[in-house]
Structure formats: C-alpha cells, structure tokens
Amino acid sequence: ASGYYRVVKENRNLYNMVQDLKGNIRVYCRIRPSFSPETKNMIDFIGEDGTLVILDPLRPQKEGKKVFQFNRVFGPTATQDEVFKDTQPLIRSVMDGYNVCIFAYGQTGSGKTHTMSGPPGGSMKDRGINYLALNYLFQLSNKRKDVINYDIHVQMVEIYNEQVRDLLAEDSSTTKLEIRSCTSDNGFCLPDATMRTVKSTTEVLNLMKFGEVNRAVSSTAINNRSSRSHSVLTVHVHGEDISGNILRSCLHLVDLAGSERVDKSEVTGDRLKEAQYINKSLSCLGDVIMALAQKNSHIPYRNSKLTLLLQDSLGGHAKTLMFAHGSPEEDSFGETVSTLKFAQRVSTVELGAARLNRESRDVMQLKEQIESLKKALANKE
Numbered sequence: 062a063s064g065y066y067r068v069v070k071e072n073r074n075l076y077n078m079v080q081d082l083k084g085n086i087r088v089y090c091r092i093r094p095s096f097s098p099e100t101k102n103m104i105d106f107i108g109e110d111g112t113l114v115i116l117d118p119l120r121p122q123k124e125g126k127k128v129f130q131f132n133r134v135f136g137p138t139a140t141q142d143e144v145f146k147d148t149q150p151l152i153r154s155v156m157d158g159y160n161v162c163i164f165a166y167g168q169t170g171s172g173k174t175h176t177m178s179g180p181p182g183g184s185m186k187d188r189g190i191n192y193l194a195l196n197y198l199f200q201l202s203n204k205r206k207d208v209i210n211y212d213i214h215v216q217m218v219e220i221y222n223e224q225v226r227d228l229l230a231e232d233s234s235t236t237k238l239e240i241r242s243c244t245s246d247n248g249f250c251l252p253d254a255t256m257r258t259v260k261s262t263t264e265v266l267n268l269m270k271f272g273e274v275n276r277a278v279s280s281t282a283i284n285n286r287s288s289r290s291h292s293v294l295t296v297h298v299h300g301e302d303i304s305g306n307i308l309r310s311c312l313h314l315v316d317l318a319g320s321e322r323v324d325k326s327e328v329t330g331d332r333l334k335e336a337q338y339i340n341k342s343l344s345c346l347g348d349v350i351m352a353l354a355q356k357n358s359h360i361p362y363r364n365s366k367l368t369l370l371l372q373d374s375l376g377g378h379a380k381t382l383m384f385a386h387g388s389p390e391e392d393s394f395g396e397t398v399s400t401l402k403f404a405q406r407v408s409t410v411e412l413g414a415a416r417l418n419r420e421s422r423d424v425m426q427l428k429e430q431i432e433s434l435k436k437a438l439a440n441k442e
C-alpha cells in the first residue's frame with residue numbers, strides 16, 4: 062500500500078470512528094460574555110457534557126428552566142483556541158478527502174463573526190476558525206509532504222438578497238456570480254469566482270483582509286449590511302500521493318446572516334425585500350436539514366443560493382458542524398431560545414457515513430475531460 066493509505070488510516074482510526082458513530086452533523090453552542098453588567102444573566106448552567114440550562118426571566122422558578130443538549134457548549138470564558146481544538150479533527154478530515162461545512166448561526170451581536178473571523182483588526186491571539194483552520198491545513202500539508210503533495214485554493218463570496226458577489230475580485234460590485242454544477246468537485250461551485258492559491262498564513266491573512274474590506278465598502282451604503290448577508294469562505298484542497306491517487310475536498314466556512322426575526326410591519330421597500338430574502342435563505346437551510354433528518358427522497362437544496370452552494374457539504378456525504386450562538390443577557394431571551402431550539406432540532410439529525418473523495422488519476426482525468434467538453438458544448442450553444 063502507498064504512503065497515502067498509511068496517513069489516512071492513522072487519522073481515521075480513532076476520532077473519525079467515534080465521529081462516524083455520532084453521525085455527521087454536530088452542533089456546538091457558544092455563549093458570549095455579557096457586555097452589560099446591569100442586565101441580568103440568564104445562563105443557569107453549562108455542563109461538560111453539552112448541557113445548557115437557561116432561565117426564563119419571566120418565570121425564574123423551577124418551571125422556567127429550559128434545558129438543551131448539544132455536542133458541546135462553550136461558555137463565556139472559552140477561548141478561541143479551546144473552540145478550535147474541538148474543531149481541529151474536522152479540519153484534519155478535509156485533508157483526508159472529506160467535504161466539511163462549518164457554519165455560524167445566531168442573532169446579530171451573538172458572536173458569529175468572532176468565532177469565524179475573530180474581532181475586527183484583532184490581535185493574532187484572537188483569530189477565529191477561518192484563520193486557525195487554514196493555518197492547520199498548512200501544517201498538515203507540510204507534515205505529509207513526503208507522501209502527498211497538496212494544493213490549497215480559496216474563494217470568498219458574499220450572498221446578499223439571493224445574489225452571489227465575489228469578495229476577492231478587484232471590483233466586487235460588478236460581478237454577480239452563477240452557481241454551477243461541477244463534476245470534478247462532486248457538487249456545486251462558483252467557476253467564475255476568483256480563486257487564489259495560498260501557500261502561507263500571511264497570504265491567507267492578506268486575502269481575508271482584502272475580502273473584509275470589500276465587504277465593508279458596501280456596508281456603508283446599506284447600513285449594517287454584513288449582518289444581513291452570508292459570507293462564505295471556501296477552501297479547496299487537492300492532493301496527489303506518490304502512486305497517483307488524487308483526492309479533492311472542500312471546506313466551507315460560513316458566517317450566516319443574523320437569525321433575528323424582522324418585524325415586517327415596521328419595514329418597507331428595500332428593507333422588506335432584504336428581510337424576506339434573509340428569512341427565506343435561513344428557513345431554506347432549516348428545511349434542507351430537516352429533510353435530511355427525515356431521510357426524504359427530495360432535499361430542497363435548490364430553494365436558495367446558500368443551500369445550493371453548500372449542497373455537496375450538507376448532504377449525507379459530508380461532515381457538518383453548526384455553531385449556535387447565544388447572548389447571555391436576559392433581554393435576548395426570545396431570540397436566544399429560538400436559536401437554541403433550531404440548533405436542538407439540527408442536532409437530532411443523523412446522516413450516513415461521510416464519503417471519501419479519492420480517485421485514481423485516470424478517473425480524475427476523465428472527469429476533467431467531461432468538464433471541458435461540457436464547457437465547449439455550452440460555448441457552442
């Protein structure tokens with residue numbers, strides 16, 4: 062057997078076996094620190110085993126206790142490194158050929174961007190999962206370089222009002238991207254979005270900064286736009302071992318739009334359109350997950366841009382991690398409970414075993430030929 066098998070075997074052994082038994086959707090909850098000491102804290106209990114108890118401020122007695130169960134709960138004192146430590150095995154499985162999707166869900170201000178990106182212009186110590194994940198991919202690539210040669214590419218887009226925008230393009234305002242099916246990627250992709258090859262964490266940091274500036278530019282035009290759009294950082298991994306086995310996988314890192322309900326009676330015009338789009342794509346995400354849970358034959362991926370793009374990473378063949386974010390302050394009780402309820406439903410979903418995307422060079426070349434023939438055909442039409 063080639064060196065490739067050795068590496069994969071080692072890594073699959075323990076962690077992946079345990080994870081496969083648990084099913085391929087896991088839910089971590091994260092409660093951020095409280096920022097207003099004058100507001101009461103409603104967190105009653107956080108257990109090592111993933112239990113979370115919160116108190117209904119209107120019914121502070123025993124019957125007002127709401128108990129939730131997740132794969133893990135991170136409390137206000139959890140550090141970025143602690144959160145990443147429990148995410149790391151999933152990132153490792155991307156290098157082994159699995160598709161992985163990690164998304165942050167929760168109302169605006171609950172800490173989604175903190176978990177995924179880290180604080181704006183933050184110190185290196187507080188970098189989020191996006192950076193830590195890529196950093197770890199480089200480490201693994203380096204460690205395995207004698208047996209597998211890896212290439213890592215990234216794309217960064219924003220989905221706003223059901224339009225996909227390229228955050229790595231020089232002029233991101235003009236490009237509206239189409240999501241297309243890609244045989245070689247085993248799913249859907251954005252062939253026209255800027256794809257950057259990255260070789261170091263410095264390059265990654267620069268790209269992320271570029272993308273964030275691009276995102277911020279439009280948020281001055283439409284106030285607080287970033288809380289109403291989804292940002293998707295996609296990492297494509299391509300590996301080839303010494304005997305010509307090829308693996309392709311991708312990692313989607315998604316900072317979702319705020320999940321708060323917008324009171325439609327108070328908004329009109331563009332705002333109303335915006336609110337409808339956000340509700341639509343978040344509820345589509347919920348519908349997809351529920352359809353997967355019920356093992357329906359039809360999964361409604363096509364109902365939103367977000368679910369279509371994530372299709373290959375949300376299905377039965379991928380590994381999914383949801384971060385459900387909550388605020389500890391009493392005045393966000395309603396929104397936090399609705400996030401936790403959604404997350405609780407997601408955590409009961411059980412998917413089948415994830416699929417390893419590994420093929421011989423011949424098969425991969427044939428797939429690439431099909432792809433280019435399809436392109437040629439499309440150009441002729």
Ligand code: ADP
Nearest residue numbers: 093094167168169170171172173174175176180
């Ligand atoms: P969201 O992206 O969900 O709207 P943010 O990530 O922007 O929320 O968080 C809101 C504020 O709270 C930011 O100032 C952020 O830096 C801070 N914050 C969020 N989570 C944490 C945390 N775990 N520790 C420290 N500060 C946090």
Ligand code: MG
Nearest residue numbers: 173174287288
């Ligand atoms: Mg945010």
